[in-house]
Amino acid sequence: MELHHDKHHQAYVTNLNKALEATAAATAAGKFHDAAAQFSAIRFNGGGHINHSLFWEGLSPASSPDAQPSAAPKLLAAINNTWGSLDQFKSVFGTALLGIQGSGWGWLVKEPVTNQLRIVTLANQEAVVQGDTPLIGVDMWEHAYYLQYLNGKAAYVENIWKVINWKTAEARYTESREDAFKVLKVNI
Numbered sequence: 555m556e557l558h559h560d561k562h563h564q565a566y567v568t569n570l571n572k573a574l575e576a577t578a579a580a581t582a583a584g585k586f587h588d589a590a591a592q593f594s595a596i597r598f599n600g601g602g603h604i605n606h607s608l609f610w611e612g613l614s615p616a617s618s619p620d621a622q623p624s625a626a627p628k629l630l631a632a633i634n635n636t637w638g639s640l641d642q643f644k645s646v647f648g649t650a651l652l653g654i655q656g657s658g659w660g661w662l663v664k665e666p667v668t669n670q671l672r673i674v675t676l677a678n679q680e681a682v683v684q685g686d687t688p689l690i691g692v693d694m695w696e697h698a699y700y701l702q703y704l705n706g707k708a709a710y711v712e713n714i715w716k717v718i719n720w721k722t723a724e725a726r727y728t729e730s731r732e733d734a735f736k737v738l739k740v741n742i
């Protein structure tokens with residue numbers, strides 16, 4: 555996780571900053587075609603920064619009370635209402651995570667307006683920025699698990715539940731969508 559944070563996440567931040575600076579310089583020079591050429595890098599690296607920022611805040615040491623589902627009573631009730639039980643939710647979520655082809659992310663999100671829970675998977679570094687509130691996110695890039703689990707992707711998905719921060723998930727569920735993204739103000 556240290557390598558993941560200090561090298562992988564840092565690379566997204568570094569490359570996002572480069573792309574933003576290049577965009578600003580091109581815009582200032584009136585070279586809008588050069589500015590537009592940066593959009594793909596901004597989307598990819600900006601998504602990487604958003605996703606990883608949410609991911610770190612969503613993890614907890616396994617020994618912490620925050621790693622217990624009981625730290626999220628309201629979210630747990632909603633999960634039970636939606637999937638019948640926490641185990642059933644984990645099973646459905648796990649299937650979705652393992653079904654991602656290539657690199658991507660899986661999220662438990664709260665839909666706007668209805669507040670319904672939903673599982674979404676997104677490719678590469680596409681970010682949950684379409685209106686849903688991200689509650690629990692799992693990084694399914696190989697760099698997230700390969701050092702510890704090698705090709706044991708299923709074991710990573712099973713064990714990630716030991717370090718999910720349910721307190722964070724509860725706060726994201728009960729507070730506003732804006733609150734859920736406040737984590738992005740954290741600098742690395």
Ligand SMILES: [Fe+2]
Nearest residue numbers: 562693695698
């Ligand atoms: Fe990652």
